[in-house]
Amino acid sequence: MRDSRFFRVAVIGAGAIGQSFAASLFKEHIDEISFLDLRETPGFLTDERYGRLSRIHELVAWRPDVVVECAGHNAVATIVPQVLREGFDVVLSSVGALATPDVRASLSSSARVGGSRLIPIAGAVGGIDALSAAARSGLDVVTYTGRKPPIAWSGTAAAQEVNLDELTSPQVIFAGTAEEAAIKYPANANVAAAVAIHGLGFEKTTVTLIADPTIRLNCHEIYAKSKSGELRISMSNEPSPGNPKTSWLAALSLQQTVVNKVLGVQWVT
Ligand SMILES: NC(=O)c1ccc[n+]([C@@H]2O[C@H](COP(=O)([O-])OP(=O)(O)OC[C@H]3O[C@@H](n4cnc5c(N)ncnc54)[C@H](O)[C@@H]3O)[C@@H](O)[C@H]2O)c1
16 A cells, blocks of 8 residues: 655656656656656646656656656667666566567666666556466467557558558458567567567567458457466557557556556555
8 A cells, every 4th residue: 555655756758658647647646757858848848847857867866766668669778777777666668679688688687786676567458467377377379469450550561561551351461479570560569568578478479460441449369378278358449649659558557557566556445
């Protein structure tokens, strides 16, 4: 249960997820929020309720209780290791960055040096708790299928291989491991990575990505077979009001992780 002490959070990335985080939790659960963002002065950052940090050393000097990352893979590779080394726990939104072995190694050695914790969010997908519990009994197979409308794949490798504008039926645009999927589709790697790190790992998790002109929402399906039973999860996610490429649920998952896992607020009926 949370005590009544003062709680301050540094947020790396003031985009759709960062703004929604502040709007939902400021004052109700968090007393002070400061943002570190590469962009100079986006409108949101002139909001005087929030602090502004322009360098990592300012973040360190501000002594937040926890640091929240919602900035992207580059921030995970460059900023997050430094923050972990300084001894601050980091809640990670850009889970897809963990698909790169060098990034994983750098984060885990930094957390060891700093005595800090890296806390990845479940993000846009559910059932992660059941998947990681089932992993304790031994997983035989884990598959993830990501199905999105063709427009969601524009600007990705799929656009070079398939005429996305003329699709009339679902088309598989990728089949392989979670590791290969993250390399070929880095901007879509977050869900596959969440499934991989809580299940069979990047090399043994099978991923299928589909461009589907018959759907409006981003759909995620997970299948796992373990000694303790089978698991099937199916989700259809509305986009975030602030960023059509981000699932609304990802922003909510970050809030839930900080409130329940970091602040330790328990739901009691
Ligand atoms: N886990 C999930 O399921 C899931 C789902 C959606 C998005 N995400 C991750 O969350 C991230 C944020 O999503 P969003 O919708 O808020 O994106 P967004 O583009 O709206 O905002 C990102 C913000 O981060 C800032 N930024 C980028 N690189 C930075 C850096 N190196 N240092 C500081 N600031 C930096 C940008 O200026 C921008 O303001 C995405 O990049 C993605 O990796 C995760």
